Amino acid sequence: REVDLVVEVAHPCVAREYGEDILAHADFMLGSPTALADPETERRLRGAAARGGHTLYVPRGALWGCEDIRRMDEAGTLAALTVTMTKAPQSFRLEGWLRERLAVAVAAGGRAVLYEGPLRPLCPLAPNNVNTMAAAAVAAPRLGFDGVRACLVADPSVPDWHIVEVEVTSVGDEGRALRVTSTRRNPATPGAVTGDATRDAFWSSLL
Numbered sequence: 001r002e003v004d005l006v007v008e009v010a011h012p013c014v015a016r017e018y019g020e021d022i023l024a025h026a027d028f029m030l031g032s033p034t035a036l037a038d039p040e041t042e043r044r045l046r047g048a049a050a051r052g053g054h055t056l057y058v059p060r061g062a063l064w065g066c067e068d069i070r071r072m073d074e075a076g077t078l079a080a081l082t083v084t085m086t087k088a089p090q091s092f093r094l095e096g097w098l099r100e101r102l103a104v105a106v107a108a109g110g111r112a113v114l115y116e117g118p119l120r121p122l123c124p125l126a127p128n129n130v131n132t133m134a135a136a137a138v139a140a141p142r143l144g145f146d147g148v149r150a151c152l153v154a155d156p157s158v159p160d161w162h163i164v165e166v167e168v169t170s171v172g173d174e175g176r177a178l179r180v181t182s183t184r185r186n187p188a189t190p191g192a193v194t195g196d197a198t199r200d201a202f203w204s205s206l207l
Helices: 010-025 033-037 041-054 066-075 096-108 131-139 194-207
Strands: 003-009 029-030 078-087 111-119 151-156 159-172 177-186
Touching: 003 010, 010 029, 010 033, 010 041, 029 033, 029 041, 033 041, 033 131, 066 131, 066 159, 066 194, 078 096, 078 131, 096 151, 177 194
Parallel strands: 003 029, 078 151
Antiparallel strands: 078 159, 111 151, 159 177
């Protein structure tokens, strides 16, 4: 029997290395959408999906309000989108200079902002930790990885929680634009990369 759907839940390198081959034969659910922060990878995967007649899926994961964000983006009424993720230091799996910044924060103790800025440069530095942010960029392609703002916070006072804050601002006159802020407190095993409720949300995307 032929495969209908391949689901990736490991690392964005899987999509980079094997995504085109997978999409030649089956639909592909990308559990690590940080892979799409690389423009060449996104181009290749979208092209492979079109050629193979298959679909590239991105689950919403821990992104609260994903459908509302998508609808606003489609209507052209989404002006700004900021996602802030707060986790205990041991829940981060970071690369490069961001890993060094985390080590400094751990040594100092207390809450520390590790990164604040556009999402795209953050994705290769935290490929396992910011998939919720990447899902936001996919849901809002007019903003995309360059327009979505990201804030990554290490806070030892929340050892068993992953906190995701999403702030959406609509197009409008200065000071009178619609603004919606949601906070999702996701229970998590200490040191875990993924919160407990995120797994359930992922499964619901499959079923």
